[in-house]
Amino acid sequence: MNHKNLVFALFAAGATSFMAHAVMAAGEDTSEPPKKTKTTSECTDGKVWDAKKKACVDAKKSDLGDDILFQAARELAYAGQYENSIRVLGAVKDQQSARVLNYLGYANRKAGRMELGMQYYKRALQADENYILARSYMGQALIEQGRVEEARVQLVEIRDRGGENTWAYRALLQSLGGVRQY
Structure with a gap:
């Protein structure tokens, strides 16, 4: 490999690594479920495990x-404790962050409040249009509503924002039946 090709290859590898990192940071895009803690095994009524105090604490007063x-809140949502997840998300100081708005959307949608969930996904994307996890969850909600073409638009948005090799993209693609039609 000559010098120019080597420099280009190193630049391309660095740019790809940077994009993957930016996409992951922007959307907490992970296929890994959250680590289970005593929040879901011992705490009740939206309380959260405080490792320092070794006790369940009220999220708002902690x-x-x-x-x-x-x-x-993410752990609670994955455990199907949507109301508790919403309660804990209410204790987060930055209520306008895309990640909080996105999980408020997810928890409300999963709790049966589809329209409220969609409002939160839209607010998450207003906060950060590159938040691909919100695009994926919104796309999945659109499929649940029978709005498949709109879900495909979100898949294209994820791809165009550098997210084609992410969990967010794969999850929405799978929800669409695994067929790329764009």
């Missing part, structure tokens, strides 16, 4: 940071 509260 001094837990936004990241810990968000992870707890």
Whole structure:
């Protein structure tokens, strides 16, 4: 490989790595379920496990940071405890962050409040139009509503924003039957 090709290859690899990192950071795009903690095994009524205090605490009255509260809300949502997830998300200080709005959308949709969920997904995308996880969840909600063409638009948006090799893209593609039609 000559010098120019080597420089280009290194640049391309760095750019690809940067894009993958940016996409992941922007959307917490992961196929990994959250780590289970005592939040879902011992705490009730929207309380969160505080590792320092070794106790379940009221999320709103705790001094837990936004990241810990968000992870707890995500854990609760994955465990099917949607109302508790919403309660914990309400304790996060940054109520306008795309990730909080997205999980409010997810938890409300899964709890049977589709229209409210869709409003939160739209607000998440207003906060960050590159938040591909919100696009994926919104696309899945659109499919549930029979709005398949609109879901395909979200798949294209994810792809065009550099997210083709992400869980968000694969999950929505699978929901569409695994067929790329764009």
